[in-house]
Structure formats: structure tokens, C-alpha cells
Amino acid sequence: MSFVTYILLGAALMATAVFFKERYVSFWAQKSDDYADGPIFDIRERFNGPILCEGVIYGPTGKVSSRFVADFEASWNGNVGTMKEVFYYDSGQVQNREWTLTLGNDGKIKAEAPDVVGAGTGQQSGSAVLLNYRIKLTEEAGGHALDVTDWMYLMSNGSIMNRSQFRKFGIKVAELVATMRPKDKAYAGE
Numbered sequence: 001m002s003f004v005t006y007i008l009l010g011a012a013l014m015a016t017a018v019f020f021k022e023r024y025v026s027f028w029a030q031k032s033d034d035y036a037d038g039p040i041f042d043i044r045e046r047f048n049g050p051i052l053c054e055g056v057i058y059g060p061t062g063k064v065s066s067r068f069v070a071d072f073e074a075s076w077n078g079n080v081g082t083m084k085e086v087f088y089y090d091s092g093q094v095q096n097r098e099w100t101l102t103l104g105n106d107g108k109i110k111a112e113a114p115d116v117v118g119a120g121t122g123q124q125s126g127s128a129v130l131l132n133y134r135i136k137l138t139e140e141a142g143g144h145a146l147d148v149t150d151w152m153y154l155m156s157n158g159s160i161m162n163r164s165q166f167r168k169f170g171i172k173v174a175e176l177v178a179t180m181r182p183k184d185k186a187y188a189g190e
Contacts, residue, residue: 035128041154055178
């Protein structure tokens with residue numbers, strides 16, 4: 001074999017290894033069915049009333065690029081809910097978003113918001129909720145459309161842990177980690 005053939009073979013093996021790592025031992029490897037057992041995360045119950053959200057956003061290098069605190073207000077009419085979000089970033093920027101969430105009898109979720117391209121889709125299963133959507137960033141943030149995968153996990157104290165990845169052309173460009181809890185619920189130990 002020639003030197004070029006070895007390089008191409010090495011590159012192909014590396015690409016295959018990266019694909020299998022991403023698909024089977026990473027954030028993307030999760031499936032809703034993995035969380036079917038355990039406490040039930042019903043979005044109509046958990047995303048209802050005033051909610052406090054606190055989180056950080058990591059940039060592509062893994063460093064924290066932004067911190068935020070957010071106030072959510074959610075309500076439901078049957079299986080259709082509205083969640084209004086107001087984010088307060090450490091930069092001083094304030095961002096508003098209003099979601100319309102539709103929950104099917106099979107646990108499937110349709111998620112719509114003005115800055116979401118089309119409709120997001122998801123699934124609630126056991127103690128977790130998965131949402132996938134495409135979000136259009138503001139012009140100040142570059143105006144790009146990013147593919148988002150949100151995983152939300154119900155904790156034993158009723159809080160929700162959220163981990164989201166943002167991708168452009170399949171490459172992770174940001175990650176968000178946040179907690180959500182009823183606004184009137186005190187921290188453990190208070």
C-alpha cells in the first residue's frame with residue numbers, strides 16, 4: 001500500500017470511530033425509552049405556574065460563555081400549554097420567548113415558538129423529556145439557525161435538570177446546562 005492509501009485508511013477509521021462514539025457513547029446515544037422507568041415527568045404538571053431557571057452556556061471550546069437566570073410562566077388548557085420565558089443574561093441582555101407546547105396522548109410533544117424554524121418535536125417518557133428543534137439566533141448573535149437537542153430530567157426533589165446541545169452542520173457549537181424549579185420552592189436546606 002502507498003503512503004496516501006494509509007493516510008486515507010487512517011482518516012476513514014478515525015471518522016468511523018468518531019461516528020460510533022457520537023452515536024453509541026455520547027449525548028446523542030440517549031433514547032427516550034432509556035428513562036421509561038422511574039418517576040413520571042408530565043410536562044403539564046412540571047411546566048405549570050411560575051418557574052425559576054438558572055443556567056450556563058458553554059461555547060465551542062468548553063468554556064462558559066454566558067450565565068443566565070430566567071423567569072418562566074406556564075399554563076395549560078388540556079393538552080395545549082403556553083410557556084412564557086424571560087432570560088436575564090450576565091451581559092445585561094434580556095431575551096423573551098413564548099412556547100406553545102402540544103402534548104399528544106402518546107407522550108409526543110410539538111413545540112412552537114417565534115424563533116423556532118418550523119415546529120420542534122419531542123417525547124416525554126418516564127423521568128425524561130426530549131425536545132429537538134431548530135432555533136434562529138438573533139442578529140446580534142449572528143443570525144444563524146442551529147439544531148438543538150434538549151434533554152430534561154426530573155430530579156427526586158421535583159427540580160428539572162436540563163442539558164442542551166446546539167449544533168451547526170452537525171458540529172457542536174454550544175452547550176447549555178440549567179435547572180428549573182417552581183419559583184416558590186425553596187432550595188434544599190433552606
